[in-house]
Amino acid sequence: MNPARRREIILGKLQAQMRYCWEHSPFYRALWSDAGVFPESLRSLDDLVRFPYVKKDTIRADQAEHPPFGSNVCCPPEAIAHLHGTSGTTGQPTAFAISRDDWLRIAAAHARIMWSFGLRPGDTVFIGSFFSLYLGSWGALIGAEALGARAFPFGAGVPGQTERALEYLDLIRPAGFYGTPSYALHLAKVAQAHGVDPRGFGFRTMFFSGEPGAGIPATKRRIEETFGASCVDTGSMAEMTPWMTNAECSHRQGMHLWEDIVFTEIIDPDSGSPIKDEGEGVPVYTHLERTSQPMIRLWSGDLTSVTDDPCPCGRTYRRLPDGIYGRVDDMLIVRGVNVYPNVVENALAQIPGVGPEYRIVVERPGELDVLTVEIECLDTSIASTVGDRVKHATGVSPLVTVHPPNTLETTEFKSRRVDDRRPASRA
């Protein structure tokens, strides 16, 4: 669609959404009244910047004050069909209450987007991730069902399950795979240990969320070469489900922003202004179709860059050509240099013989920060090459510790690869 015409449609949807929120959400009435804005304040999409951000802390505080779901449920209790929530082991959880109608809309949106990256009715989609509070698996499941594909909700995390997956994959031969990049690489390692070539699974399209790996060029290439399949990066945030509204198409040139489902501003963190054509910023998300717990201007805290260069697929949605490559809060400052963990991963993944597991440890034994990169490799003499590549990529000279293969703790879900051991008083 012509982007200008699409913006008109988005404006109409957004105005209706804001009126709905004002009528049904004590949360937004309070937030917007305090900021002196009202649904009528939105006359064009440019007016959206006048509305305050919603931050994760604000949602948690609101849920603590109005348990269990907060003051932004917006639908009657009997309309709620699914309860989900944050699955982290620390901090106060955030509960998600999703209505029956929204569940169907999420399925429809995901089906539409899964088509764009190459899945088709009749394909079998192997879902190799937890079925629990984690919304990723459920979004992939209902999207596959709505598309007319066959969902294979295999799950993950049970001892011995990956070995069992090898048998099922051989038996069923699914065209599609969903999981985290860490889990796909773990699956490949287990397969290879059993003398099975992961290319033999016959996956055609592998799509990922939950971690940035599928958008990191060298990790993407590693997955594509290991499995002989397309590696597709998707995903925004659990709060924003349908989370696939950031998703690569089958050309895999960065995630498109499906802005008529979730309107996505890329905000320059210094000026607070949206980036119109190209540049780096923080995605700020607004639900246009959710009527239960709608998010209006949810601040993601992620870092990305956006472009409106045309995509060979013909879609006119803007793209994030380098994926979501960091978080404003996760960036490490080591000896005054900004270090993004994903940049380190991309450097490591380009060195032949270096395994996919790694750790980044930052310490301050004396006056200065010390960055240590721990990797797995048979050849310990690779340390100097690794040190040079990481220095070249980040500007910081690391210490390198080489461990034998399969000795670093492996991850079946989201990796925790950064260990910052410096005193908490750091800036």
Ligand SMILES: [Zn+2]
């Ligand atoms: Zn495209």
